[in-house]
Amino acid sequence: MDILVVGLNHRTSPIELREKLAFSQEETQQAYEKFLDHRLVREVMVLSTCNRVEVYSWANTGGEKRILSTLQELKGVRKEELLPVTYVYHGREAVKHIFRVASSLDSMVLGEPQIVGQVKDAFEQAMASEATGVILNQLMKKALSVSKRIRTETGIGESAVSVSYAAVELAKKIFGELDRKKALLVGAGEMAELAAQHLVNQGVAQLVVVNRTFSRAQELAEKLHGEAAPMENLPQELVDADIVITSTGAQEYIITRDMVQRVMRERKMKPMFFIDIAVPRDVDPQVERVENVYAYDIDDLEQVVEENRKRREKEATKAERIVEEEVENFLHWLRSQEVVPVIVSLRNWCDEIRKRELEKTVSRMKLNGEEAKALEALTSAIVNKILHPPLSYMKEAASKGEGEKVARLVKELFALEEKDEHKDRDQRQ
Amino acid sequence: MKIEPGLFSRSTLGGDVNKMDIVIFRVAAVFYLASALLYVYYLFRTRERISKRAYLLLTIAFMIHTLALVSRAFVARHLPATNLFESLSLFSWMVAGGYLLLEWRYKIPILGSFVAPLNFLGVLIATLNPQTVRPLPPALKSTWLYIHATTSFLGEVAFALAFVVSSVYLIQERYIRKKRLGGLFQKLPSLGQLDELNYRLLTLGFPFLTLGIITGAIWAQYAWGAYWSWDPKETWSLITWFIYAAILHGRMTVGWRGRRAAILSVVGFGAVLFTFLGVNLLLPGLHSYSSM
Numbered sequence: 001m002d003i004l005v006v007g008l009n010h011r012t013s014p015i016e017l018r019e020k021l022a023f024s025q026e027e028t029q030q031a032y033e034k035f036l037d038h039r040l041v042r043e044v045m046v047l048s049t050c051n052r053v054e055v056y057s058w059a060n061t062g063g064e065k066r067i068l069s070t071l072q073e074l075k076g077v078r079k080e081e082l083l084p085v086t087y088v089y090h091g092r093e094a095v096k097h098i099f100r101v102a103s104s105l106d107s108m109v110l111g112e113p114q115i116v117g118q119v120k121d122a123f124e125q126a127m128a129s130e131a132t133g134v135i136l137n138q139l140m141k142k143a144l145s146v147s148k149r150i151r152t153e154t155g156i157g158e159s160a161v162s163v164s165y166a167a168v169e170l171a172k173k174i175f176g177e178l179d180r181k182k183a184l185l186v187g188a189g190e191m192a193e194l195a196a197q198h199l200v201n202q203g204v205a206q207l208v209v210v211n212r213t214f215s216r217a218q219e220l221a222e223k224l225h226g227e228a229a230p231m232e233n234l235p236q237e238l239v240d241a242d243i244v245i246t247s248t249g250a251q252e253y254i255i256t257r258d259m260v261q262r263v264m265r266e267r268k269m270k271p272m273f274f275i276d277i278a279v280p281r282d283v284d285p286q287v288e289r290v291e292n293v294y295a296y297d298i299d300d301l302e303q304v305v306e307e308n309r310k311r312r313e314k315e316a317t318k319a320e321r322i323v324e325e326e327v328e329n330f331l332h333w334l335r336s337q338e339v340v341p342v343i344v345s346l347r348n349w350c351d352e353i354r355k356r357e358l359e360k361t362v363s364r365m366k367l368n369g370e371e372a373k374a375l376e377a378l379t380s381a382i383v384n385k386i387l388h389p390p391l392s393y394m395k396e397a398a399s400k401g402e403g404e405k406v407a408r409l410v411k412e413l414f415a416l417e418e419k420d421e422h423k424d425r426d427q428r429q
Numbered sequence: 430m431k432i433e434p435g436l437f438s439r440s441t442l443g444g445d446v447n448k449m450d451i452v453i454f455r456v457a458a459v460f461y462l463a464s465a466l467l468y469v470y471y472l473f474r475t476r477e478r479i480s481k482r483a484y485l486l487l488t489i490a491f492m493i494h495t496l497a498l499v500s501r502a503f504v505a506r507h508l509p510a511t512n513l514f515e516s517l518s519l520f521s522w523m524v525a526g527g528y529l530l531l532e533w534r535y536k537i538p539i540l541g542s543f544v545a546p547l548n549f550l551g552v553l554i555a556t557l558n559p560q561t562v563r564p565l566p567p568a569l570k571s572t573w574l575y576i577h578a579t580t581s582f583l584g585e586v587a588f589a590l591a592f593v594v595s596s597v598y599l600i601q602e603r604y605i606r607k608k609r610l611g612g613l614f615q616k617l618p619s620l621g622q623l624d625e626l627n628y629r630l631l632t633l634g635f636p637f638l639t640l641g642i643i644t645g646a647i648w649a650q651y652a653w654g655a656y657w658s659w660d661p662k663e664t665w666s667l668i669t670w671f672i673y674a675a676i677l678h679g680r681m682t683v684g685w686r687g688r689r690a691a692i693l694s695v696v697g698f699g700a701v702l703f704t705f706l707g708v709n710l711l712l713p714g715l716h717s718y719s720s721m
Contacts, residue, residue: 270686
């Protein structure tokens with residue numbers, strides 16, 4: 001039995017194939033029945049996002065072939081199509097891969113936060129469908145906690161890696177909370193709209209849209225839950241605006257230093273932040289020389305994003321170390337699991353014998369409560385003392401990776417029946 | 430060889446003095462150092478666990494320091510603010526207490542990374558001064574000593590914290606203006622938050638400073654028979670008062686906020702420091718008894 005990953009992602013396969021292989025929720029449900037309809041695969045979970053389709057399983061040797069053929073069957077793709085783009089990982093590599101995926105180390109945008117939620121949802125669905133068991137449950141819980149640990153202990157998700165997010169992040173570092181700040185959107189470029197949308201999402205108190213064609217301003221204002229104003233009002237609107245996003249097609253500066261100087265005096269020097277996304281620029285870079293005025297143009301923001309990306313890459317090496325460490329922890333737990341079922345049944349078996357014999361003696365000798373209690377303690381002590389060395393031996397062997405062999409031996413020695421939950425489920429089906 | 434009265438020389442502990450308070454003070458100093466180191470470490474590894482421990486160490490240092498001050502007050506039988514050692518010790522104690530309140534209220538532990546080391550520096554300078562308890566000059570025996578010293582100190586503590594907040598503001602502002610968002614940029618608070626905090630501390634400190642000057646004048650009337658004698662310390666307090674008055678006035682009327690407010694707050698604290706230390710050490714005057 002081994003942990004197994006079969007999958008494909010944005011690096012190995014084109015979008016067309018990923019689309020074809022993507023699983024909807026209902027499809028996943030059906031897929032679980034198909035995957036588990038065989039003793040080869042004991043536990044299974046499917047993670048399907050726009051960048052990857054992966055099947056995680058706890059399976060016997062040959063499980064990967066079974067999973068690949070099930071995928072072909074379910075999705076109607078040919079083997080020649082599927083094989084060159086899929087990767088298969090076993091054991092340690094599989095665990096590492098799953099941890100890296102959940103921690104966003106394998107994502108297209110390093111450290112992006114969505115993947116954690118996607119992994120969590122997929123896991124919850126698999127759990128609800130009873131497709132997972134002891135092993136995958138522990139593995140996925142661990143994967144999610146590793147992801148959380150990496151997020152708090154490294155800066156992998158810290159700084160913005162898109163221009164519009166970087167702009168919002170800067171606004172927050174200038175103003176603190178944005179809930180009493182007013183934003184002004186001048187012009188209607190796509191990226192400016194995106195930045196304005198982020199600002200609205202971050203709880204900006206008010207958004208005003210100014211545009212040369214007023215109807216366009218109204219349209220955009222409605223979309224962003226803001227207000228529209230005509231271009232002539234720009235100087236007046238600037239007085240109230242804390243954050244100004246510009247993206248007009250104007251050939252010369254529409255916001256000049258003189259203008260800003262006047263505005264700043266009128267607003268009693270309250271800080272202003274200009275985000276100039278237009279090319280050619282809308283805001284005269286000289287405005288920065290006015291006190292408490294900050295201006296970033298598209299090049300500045302792109303440079304910030306580039307630096308942030310580099311910083312994330314640096315943080316990723318820290319994250320990889322955490323992954324290595326946690327993989328080790330998990331494998332240790334996994335190895336101990338090889339003997340746990342046998343330990344449990346050996347204990348139960350001994351205890352059953354003890355209880356049966358104890359009962360006989362107690363009723364035959366007509367012992368009173370206190371005597372029976374003493375006898376109970378005596379027999380328990382004997383059983384525990386006898387069991388102690390073999391149980392420690394089994395645990396020891398498990399941590400050395402010989403758990404499976406020893407477990408089999410003990411099972412044969414004592415003629416034990418394994419009563420783990422896999423068996424239960426197999427019987428159910 | 431001349432032996433300088435210093436940290437560990439016996440000569441600083443006069444034979445008639447109960448050394449207990451100085452021993453306790455040094456224990457507190459060790460805790461101040463530990464807290465400062467941990468707070469600085471927090472700059473590099475921003476984990477809540479670290480700042481919580483640094484805060485705890487600072488609280489312990491503060492409590493031990495309280496004990497030292499109380500035991501000294503018992504020995505000296507007056508408020509321990511009559512020589513440089515005592516003044517610095519009392520001042521550091523109040524800064525520590527003030528900062529503990531500030532972090533408890535505003536939860537910006539990164540400020541501790543700046544306050545704690547500076548405060549430890551104050552403690553260190555205090556230990557470098559003679560620590561003997563001297564009998565209070567008869568002229569100074571008055572309840573006004575308590576009121577004057579306490580109010581002045583409270584004002585100065587608020588200004589000291591405002592100074593740190595403003596320095597952090599200027600560092601953060603530099604990152605944003607230079608468009609280099611590495612280093613401490615992510616870890617430092619927003620400009621808005623720092624500006625607001627600076628303003629609150631200034632409005633808190635100013636009434637105390639005013640009160641300190643007024644009570645000082647009343648006390649001077651009792652002690653020296655004149656409300657105001659243009660002694661250097663008096664003059665410099667007045668200069669300090671005008672600087673802070675200007676900052677607050679400027680903010681309310683023409684909007685001296687942000688960068689300008691931060692710079693002025695730093696300048697203002699320079700004046701506070703000069704009034705507190707510079708005058709004692711450099712300029713002779715009526716307050717000069719507290720220089721040694």
